[in-house]
Amino acid sequence: MVSKVERNKREKENSLYAAAYELFINKGINETAINDIVKKAGVAKGTFYLYFKDKYDILDKLILDKSSQILNEAIVETRLKVFQSFEEELLYFIDYIIEYFKENKLMLKLIYKNLSWGIFKKAYRDYDEIHEIYNMFERGYEDTSLPREDIEKTLFIILELAGSVSYSSIILNEPDNIDEMKPILFDTIKKII
Amino acid sequence: MVSKVERNKREKENSLYAAAYELFINKGINETAINDIVKKAGVAKGTFYLYFKDKYDILDKLILDKSSQILNEAIVETRLKVFQSFEEELLYFIDYIIEYFKENKLMLKLIYKNLSWGIFKKAYRDYDEIHEIYNMFERGYEDTSLPREDIEKTLFIILELAGSVSYSSIILNEPDNIDEMKPILFDTIKKII
Amino acid sequence: MVSKVERNKREKENSLYAAAYELFINKGINETAINDIVKKAGVAKGTFYLYFKDKYDILDKLILDKSSQILNEAIVETRLKVFQSFEEELLYFIDYIIEYFKENKLMLKLIYKNLSWGIFKKAYRDYDEIHEIYNMFERGYEDTSLPREDIEKTLFIILELAGSVSYSSIILNEPDNIDEMKPILFDTIKKII
Amino acid sequence: MVSKVERNKREKENSLYAAAYELFINKGINETAINDIVKKAGVAKGTFYLYFKDKYDILDKLILDKSSQILNEAIVETRLKVFQSFEEELLYFIDYIIEYFKENKLMLKLIYKNLSWGIFKKAYRDYDEIHEIYNMFERGYEDTSLPREDIEKTLFIILELAGSVSYSSIILNEPDNIDEMKPILFDTIKKII
DNA sequence: TATGAATGAGAATTCATTCAT
């Protein structure tokens, strides 16, 4: 059973997360002070330090949490569908994430600029569902003689490509908006796999 | 003739650039104070504000300057060589930049995290040599029926891909070091064009 | 019961008020830096911003406080006396304030140059005693058919007159010192009421 | 004959005056830097110091100039008219100034808050026309046995009264707007003389 | 006279962190 005290702790921590997310998104990270976070969260300044080391600690945890969540959602959704080919499956997965970020531009901004592979590797260890991305990809290549490492690297390259092109087109509309870029991006990915 | 005063101004401005670059690279942007910059540059604090609005102003100008410079160098070097094919030419150009950043990791870190396409578009307008990248690419496609815009977008995609993969492998060794990644990156580019 | 913390806060705030007053009076407002205030008050610089927005915030509050205090003192003293006529009562009240400022020239200087009617209206709302001035005046006019508004305006005119003449004669000895000006000022007021 | 050099000097000085006036009026004195003034005037920073000691030097001269000018205008206009009585004449004179400031609120603000009697006495010495105010007043009292000094003081009192009431009603609409205050102000002045 | 780049002291303000309650 979770005690009342325990629940209260969780609530405080969560309100800190929620406040920090809101502020990082809207004001930017540099412009957000711990003071702002605790005020918005409705807790005392000292309380922040009971849960987090500093601003970058809560930022990292936030990024990790949000990005894992989105990836997981995309995986779950992809698994629910049936596809004719691996290509179709992969593009559906990527498209799902792109559509998500189209609706959540600010979150994309926050995540993309601050998601380091260091954080991501942690997620890879801790969150089982993330492995599923790799598994899907590996299944797609199981008939080829490509060494396992090269498969991994190719996956990485595709994800980097999709990530950087999406970021640029969604956030900056450069070189064009995401809907114009998608066909070319998808064509390019098809060529790669 | 350039007057003594004019020469003196240039010197101050340049020493500010040099100092800021050194500090941004080694200490990081957040950790560098205007105070640090002027001290290193050997000018008075007020002098900084004579030339720049704030820290981010000098940063933007620095990024623009350094990245244009590198691109230009790569273009010039590529033009000096003779190639059998467009593919060979493009890869030489990309390789030149990758090799440059392999030797200047800190500069890559500074530029990649802070180069916005907004800055870059400015460079595209102001620095003639940058157009040359596009021209090279266009010549490569002159026999195809691809519309001009799609050529542009494809170039963009290739540069984004090369950029993000290089950054990740040079700076973070993820998913592997740059020398291991290069063959796969180049293969991928070949598939795309 | 007032907690220790609460008492401590009050002490800090008061020492800031006292220090600011001393400095504004003796050095002038422009010449007083926040630094001077906190040093004199014996608190940390940040503490100032815990209580006040900036220099003009503490100034306004100070002016409001001091002027309300003096007005209140004058009202209380006037109420203690018995007068033959309203004229006598009003002149006693005005004289009380003039005499006070004769002894506190610097305070007069500070208040007069910075007391805006905006601040004063706030005092009128918040400090009950201030209403008493108006009540006294109204009683003096209760037999006349003058509309209420005109009574108010006449009071205003008399206070403006007394204020500006006192300021000029006490601070600048213009056109003569206050003791020479008083008979004429009082004659003038008698003519008005 | 005025040399070209001489004319040029005057132009610079005048443009400094004009710029300072504009800025003092619109931004306030504290918020106006010498930098702002020279920029607006289109002269070099050093030039300012060839003509003025500091910000308060140009301010004083400006105030003196503007207020003398207005007084003079009022005097000239008053002299052009014929009046039935001295009372009528004085009120016309005061009304002229009030109407002027009704149209130039910002100038009133600047002048009233910064016109010290010290400056004004200087004007009294230097500008002949100003004596005319006193002369007009004295003529009004020439049949009385009032000593000269008391006449002067009464004039002073009336001007202070008119000044402070006008300022308050024009700038702050306190206790009412100037058009509502005028009848009472004029009645009061009538009672005084 | 006129210029305007350079100065650097100093003013305002922020903010992470501590710690007594």
Added chain:
DNA sequence: GATGAATGAATTCTCATTCAT
């Protein structure tokens, strides 16, 4: 665990004034 007043170093930025040209 939770609080929030207090701290003061650090940072940004301003601006009057000088002086070589």
